[in-house]
Amino acid sequence: MTAFKSLAKAMAKGLVRDKTTLFFSFLFPLMFLVVFGLLFRDAGMDKIKLGAYGDGEVVVALERTGAVEVQRFDKLDDGVAKVRAGDLPGLVEVNGDRVVLHFAASNQAQAGTVQGLVSGVTQSLNVRASGRPPKFDFTAQQVEDSSLKPIQYLTPGILSWSIAVGAVFSAGMTLVTWRRKQVLRRLRLAPVSPVTVLSSRVLVTVTVAVSQALLFTGVASLPVFGLRLSGTWYLAIPIFLLGVLAFFSIGMLVGAFCKTEEAATAAANIVTLPMAFLSGTFFPIDMAPSWLRAVSKVFPLRHMNDGLTDVMVRGKGVEALLVPCGVLLGFILVVSFIATRVFSWEDS
């Protein structure tokens, strides 16, 4: 077996036997995905409830709009009492051709919506009953908007975050542990080139990242979460690989700087935690104030996240690769360069 293969195998075995790392690389992010995925699943989808007394075309038409959830009452007083208690924004009383809307003025926005809806439905029924063609033609057309269902931004967010954390920690820790345990010195005394050692470590990190990607997108695609990948998801591959390398090089820098595992853990946390919160991992960064959005642009995680979201779920094309790939590549070059300057084989 070649030195490259056997080093990669040794590191892979060490990793698979390390329960803590496995937990933080796979189960921990998966927990976030599941919890947030379920928590936000129905966000923004709450229908307005509307009480109804009596029956007829208007009630049926209201039900067909799909915009309201109609709750029927046998007694008018029961329904009106619910409106008065604030449990319902309104109640439609249909008595033959008479349509009366009882509404509570306390919730102006919902009351307005309910009034508009009921009067709209009633008017269109009136037009139809008159037998004349409507003068104004009205059609509603849905626009592909930039707001996404939570799972659509959660998946690329948690994926890039877990890859970032995994790569920074594993690269940094390997370097520090190997230096402290004199494995680095031992490797230096063996006829194996530093490039071989480094590339075998990269291979292991990339393999872990690919497994994370498969696991998280797989789970998010389950019907209960309902992730839908766009047709251009494969464009995520270059962003993904550059992202892994960018965080790997940050890990190398951490490992080059720190002499103990404790220091490396702290440094890795200092690097990854602010990035995780400010790069749109757990909530869309568009919701943040503008200065925070500007700050977040310095983080490679933000660009990886944006890039992955654009091609994985927004269906953007090749042009969406330009900025994230450029930024990540720049990060890789600059950070690796600094890491090689700071790096030392020995403690002293």
Added chain:
Amino acid sequence: MTSTGAGAAAIVVDDIRKSYGDLKAVDGVSFTVGHGEFFGILGPNGAGKTTALEIMEGLREPDSGSVRLLGESPFPRKPALLPRIGVQLQASAFFDRLTAREQLETFSALYGVGAGRVDEMLELVGLTEKAGTREDKLSGGQRQRLSIACALAHDPDVVFLDEPTAALDPQARRNLWDVLRVIRERGKTIVYTTHYLDEAEILCDRVAIMDQGRVLAMDTPTALVRGLDAPTRITLERGTLTAADAAGLPGADEVGEDEQSLVLTTRTPAPLLAALAERGTLDGLQVRTATLEDVFLQLTGREYRA
């Protein structure tokens, strides 16, 4: 055993010096190690043993002086030279969470050697039973032996061992001595550091005693002790002989007495022991000749502390 001829020497160290700030870690050390020789560098902690070893291995560049390792300068790193040397480091340089066998397989692969010798190496260091045990679950002595096996996996000509017996219990140390003897029988050149003088006396063909960055003495352990011209001390149980009688025995130079014993000092032990045997006082008798510790005391004027 020693030869200064270039062809016969495995390692030639010529007046190497290395300072860290004001500290002269190695301060003008020279010696030659022949092929197949078991060479020990002894001295207390901080004597400069490890730095000297690191310079020989090519890990550090000396401030001045030179090293020829198998005819080449080991610094800067020479990948062609590395397969011919095997190194065991002070710390346990192992890969995380791998078994003894996996460590050996990985180290073999680093040298482009197949796993064919792995079983033999495990057998050599007595770890066949522990092949499937993870390195972090091994005892200190087992870990040291595995570390030596890893240094030998690619069948090097020269082996460097840095304090392989440090921090081991007496039994584990003796087990390791057996391993070291077997390696020597295989014709390897061994350079090893230790702070146990008794151990070096038993194992080494030649020793260099170092203190404060310098070599104080270098020879075979026997020659060093003989050169000391130290008297032999014979200890008897108190009461077997009176001090006055003892002083009259042939060869008895000095007589001392304490609560438990009577101590005779002599430079001619043979007639004295014969005379003691005639008197039937050999029961409980102890003979102590000088050791490397006495050599160290003589050289430095202070007690040896490991």
